[in-house]
Amino acid sequence: MDKVIGKAVTRVEDMRLLTGQGKYIDDIGTPSQTFQAAILRSSSPHAKIVSIDTAEAEKMAGVKAVITGEQVKEYLEPFSVGVSAPVQYYPIAIDKVRYVGEPVAVVIAKSRYIAEDAMELIKVKYETLPPVVDIEGSLEKDAPVLHENVGSNIANHRTFNYGEVDQAFEEADAIIKHKYLFPKYTATPVETYGIIAHYESSEKQYTVHANFHGPFVIQAIMAQALKIPSNKLRIIVPKDIGGSYGIKAGTFPYMVLLSVASRIAGCPVKWIEDRQEHLSASSSGTDRVTYIEAAVKKDGKVTGLRMKMIDNVGAYIRAPEPACLYRTHANSTGAYDIPNLHIDAYAIMTNKLPTGLIRGYGGQELYFPLERIMQKIAFELNLDPADVIRRNLIQKDQFPYKTASGGLYDSGDYIKGFELALETGKYEEFRKKQEEARKDGKIFGVGLACIVEPSGSNMGYITVALTPEERAKSLPKSGCSEAATVSMDPMGSVNVRISTTPSGQGHETVAAQIVSEVLSIPSDKIKVVAELDTSTSAWSIASGSYSSRFASLGSSAVFYAANKVKEKLMKIASHQLNVDESELELRNGAFYVKSDPAKKYALKRAAGSAHWNPLSLPEGMEPGIYETYYYSIKAAEPPDENDLINSSVTYGFVADLVTVEIDPETGEINILDYITIHDAGKLLNPLIVDGQIFGGLAHGLGGALFEELVYDNKGQLLTGSFMDYLCPTAPEIPNVTIKHIETPSPMTPLGAKGLGEGNTMSAPVAVANAVSDALSPYNVAIDTLPLSPNRIWTLLNEAKENNHKEVTI
Amino acid sequence: MSLTEVNVTINGKSYSEWVEPRMLLSDFIRETCGLTGTHVGCEHGVCGACTINMDGLAVRSCLIFAVQADNCEITTVEGLACSGELTALQKNFIECHGLQCGFCTAGILMSITDFLEKNPQPSVKEIKETLSGHLCRCTGYEGIVKAVEKTVQDNNKEVLQRS
Ligand code: FES
Ligand code: FES
Numbered sequence: 001m002d003k004v005i006g007k008a009v010t011r012v013e014d015m016r017l018l019t020g021q022g023k024y025i026d027d028i029g030t031p032s033q034t035f036q037a038a039i040l041r042s043s044s045p046h047a048k049i050v051s052i053d054t055a056e057a058e059k060m061a062g063v064k065a066v067i068t069g070e071q072v073k074e075y076l077e078p079f080s081v082g083v084s085a086p087v088q089y090y091p092i093a094i095d096k097v098r099y100v101g102e103p104v105a106v107v108i109a110k111s112r113y114i115a116e117d118a119m120e121l122i123k124v125k126y127e128t129l130p131p132v133v134d135i136e137g138s139l140e141k142d143a144p145v146l147h148e149n150v151g152s153n154i155a156n157h158r159t160f161n162y163g164e165v166d167q168a169f170e171e172a173d174a175i176i177k178h179k180y181l182f183p184k185y186t187a188t189p190v191e192t193y194g195i196i197a198h199y200e201s202s203e204k205q206y207t208v209h210a211n212f213h214g215p216f217v218i219q220a221i222m223a224q225a226l227k228i229p230s231n232k233l234r235i236i237v238p239k240d241i242g243g244s245y246g247i248k249a250g251t252f253p254y255m256v257l258l259s260v261a262s263r264i265a266g267c268p269v270k271w272i273e274d275r276q277e278h279l280s281a282s283s284s285g286t287d288r289v290t291y292i293e294a295a296v297k298k299d300g301k302v303t304g305l306r307m308k309m310i311d312n313v314g315a316y317i318r319a320p321e322p323a324c325l326y327r328t329h330a331n332s333t334g335a336y337d338i339p340n341l342h343i344d345a346y347a348i349m350t351n352k353l354p355t356g357l358i359r360g361y362g363g364q365e366l367y368f369p370l371e372r373i374m375q376k377i378a379f380e381l382n383l384d385p386a387d388v389i390r391r392n393l394i395q396k397d398q399f400p401y402k403t404a405s406g407g408l409y410d411s412g413d414y415i416k417g418f419e420l421a422l423e424t425g426k427y428e429e430f431r432k433k434q435e436e437a438r439k440d441g442k443i444f445g446v447g448l449a450c451i452v453e454p455s456g457s458n459m460g461y462i463t464v465a466l467t468p469e470e471r472a473k474s475l476p477k478s479g480c481s482e483a484a485t486v487s488m489d490p491m492g493s494v495n496v497r498i499s500t501t502p503s504g505q506g507h508e509t510v511a512a513q514i515v516s517e518v519l520s521i522p523s524d525k526i527k528v529v530a531e532l533d534t535s536t537s538a539w540s541i542a543s544g545s546y547s548s549r550f551a552s553l554g555s556s557a558v559f560y561a562a563n564k565v566k567e568k569l570m571k572i573a574s575h576q577l578n579v580d581e582s583e584l585e586l587r588n589g590a591f592y593v594k595s596d597p598a599k600k601y602a603l604k605r606a607a608g609s610a611h612w613n614p615l616s617l618p619e620g621m622e623p624g625i626y627e628t629y630y631y632s633i634k635a636a637e638p639p640d641e642n643d644l645i646n647s648s649v650t651y652g653f654v655a656d657l658v659t660v661e662i663d664p665e666t667g668e669i670n671i672l673d674y675i676t677i678h679d680a681g682k683l684l685n686p687l688i689v690d691g692q693i694f695g696g697l698a699h700g701l702g703g704a705l706f707e708e709l710v711y712d713n714k715g716q717l718l719t720g721s722f723m724d725y726l727c728p729t730a731p732e733i734p735n736v737t738i739k740h741i742e743t744p745s746p747m748t749p750l751g752a753k754g755l756g757e758g759n760t761m762s763a764p765v766a767v768a769n770a771v772s773d774a775l776s777p778y779n780v781a782i783d784t785l786p787l788s789p790n791r792i793w794t795l796l797n798e799a800k801e802n803n804h805k806e807v808t809i
Numbered sequence: 810m811s812l813t814e815v816n817v818t819i820n821g822k823s824y825s826e827w828v829e830p831r832m833l834l835s836d837f838i839r840e841t842c843g844l845t846g847t848h849v850g851c852e853h854g855v856c857g858a859c860t861i862n863m864d865g866l867a868v869r870s871c872l873i874f875a876v877q878a879d880n881c882e883i884t885t886v887e888g889l890a891c892s893g894e895l896t897a898l899q900k901n902f903i904e905c906h907g908l909q910c911g912f913c914t915a916g917i918l919m920s921i922t923d924f925l926e927k928n929p930q931p932s933v934k935e936i937k938e939t940l941s942g943h944l945c946r947c948t949g950y951e952g953i954v955k956a957v958e959k960t961v962q963d964n965n966k967e968v969l970q971r972s
Contacts, residue, residue: 014903017911018895020846020886024912027845113831189946190850190858191912242848242912243946275851504910504947691906694949722855722944730940730950 008687025194038115042097045715047126056121065265091253098315101281131715155317163340168304172295184287191242199263213501214544241503246357250283283356300388304340314354322347327362330407363761406644425657445774449766454648455548455754458636461647476638483538484557488625490611492604518562548754564627650753667793671734682751692756700763820888837875857943860916867923886915907956909947
């Protein structure tokens, strides 16, 4: 049996997906008498609800129920969230609306068509209130307050001091600082949210089918909101999810809303979100203002960093926020050896769509200011940006490297990765070309970015939002558990059950590869079951598909579960053959006696005897072959009393080099080449790896150039359809070169680290650096995104008019 | 609302149904006929997920009413593979990792199948331009473009061999 882990095998998922036989949420069928839901949403960003008149709508033929916040509230408590600010978040507006798109009423009808007709007959009277949309505006003294009982718009505020920050700044040769704004953008999977909820009064149980992919800690949050024991909330996730990139963690408020709607209407209820709803009211990335200051030595060595980060979590803070602030806490200093760090972290609320997980979560918001300031250091000190990066990168012999904020970078060779990027992108040559081009009035630029890609979140990190004293009042949280089950049936066929709720990442394929290698069975003989059912699957709070956790955690759980099966089968074989286990080796589906290869015992037979003839098993052994393994990593410890936290379990590395040409007439950016070097430890399936990287990069380029959820200053969303919210399509993707180096992680049994989010984190700033580099003769600095031709053209022209004065946001 | 009769052939099978005149063709295919391989991603004509072939033309079924398809011949993704044998394009999607979540895939297969029938020798630029009518948020399009390019090459080889 050949080694299959690490091979670029094609995917087992493809056959069904290519022939229209995928089973997504909208394809799985519904219980009989299921009604369809449509949701009436707020058109006002901030208003008191004076009255809701549903009489007309209720009278319409085919309408089963019209449900408002007042009715829903009876069955709910506000969702709990990991901050101490007493924000009351329900899945539907109760007495006030706080963003455009907030649910106001739910119509349950025979068909979606009728439900939408009826929706138009609902009359809502609003008393409008002044909105606040600007991040810093929300902190002003006279700013409108969204949640009166909170008293301000601040949902969370923490400060952190690591090392000797003040001293570093006192002793610095230069202090380089700037303010950056990372905008609000989103993920837009092609499949929107979908939910089928069913309340059974006899059991007092909610069963919810949804394209929700965890983290399953949210199951507990939902059950608590529904005021029921958690085993009365059964969540079933279909095996196919049409993409997520994090955003489908945000289905949870709708799962709860539809659950209650089913209970009130007395029938199963189905809701498929439409695209306008998705853009205005699902979830989104977090926009952030960062004030960053670096203490720098003459040679470009950074000795200290200060960052004031203000995250806009939208109208309500909800799980997993304020995690955007803290997911990258351990890697706040990126790929650099910076021992002194000060962070002032705010999560504030404005009249915009509430935020949540999105590919790269926290990474793009962190690296945008960090990598921009690295370039600014070079510009201001007249150094080559590549040299500034070199001078600061963590050296190979420093691994495992402890970061200022408590991170433990498991492995890496950053210099090697970075030099490979420079070499592949022909950095020196490009610099010469750039000089020549400038003489001809052409605008060329090169951008660099080095980032650390965290994966496998430590469930303890979110508690950093609380002070050590607040944390001490409740039980500590830690770990990153994932579970998998490997079983063999009486005929010796293998089933693998995973709880990683894939949305296109090919987990079925990779799980089959791993089990195939461990049990030495061809992978096409292995069936992987990806549906997750909280009532019957093995799962834990960290289960699900987020923070690139499959390669580091999901795959490890599968690996150990398969090994448990192997050990049991080996015991059976050794018992039957009457030889010591150490005498046996497994290959080609059988245990062979090393010293006498003629003697063997087939795997299938060993499995068979565990079912058909349990009395033949070794003394005390359980019948059957069904092994579950719960995997976690020790390094995922809770934060300590000094707020040191290792927020992720593995840390990959990405070095990007991007070259651009800008059209001086139109401001359009043409990406000439995008080079990206990845170190994700041992690669489990290179075909899938590169597919993930490409997808993440396309999303990152979207963030750099096109994508933004734009609100006007009155709080109205201006990008409510795919006509206005622009995602990159095939012609917009530039030439991309991906290269890998592999420094295996010592943390995971297979040496793998997570990947797929790296370029979503790096591309926005890599492109911004390239554009800033290109425009440096005009003294134009990029401090926000996306870099639309419009924005570039305006910056260029303002710069020309202002006679080369620096233009900033 | 009054109902109208619609007679269509989908993947060689005829369907005769009474529908509301406002029913979208995408809903008709998925809900009335139970062919869930065609997906809906935006219902406003941008994402391309709902693309089907109607009377020899790749069209977006979310922009058409079911009643407009009366007496038409439709092919959906379910009708591409012939008795279990995948088309060259489908096979190359596997080979080149042209899909991840697969939600955009049906629409892309329908567009490209039609495109290659009419343009058997497209340039990479033309391939990308055709794909610009489709959103894929998983793949970054790399695998998709490769799969189409490979299909063109395979077809060329076949033509050469035959001549
Ligand atoms: S669903 Fe028809 S184009 Fe998007
Ligand atoms: S494969 Fe997921 S959207 Fe294209």
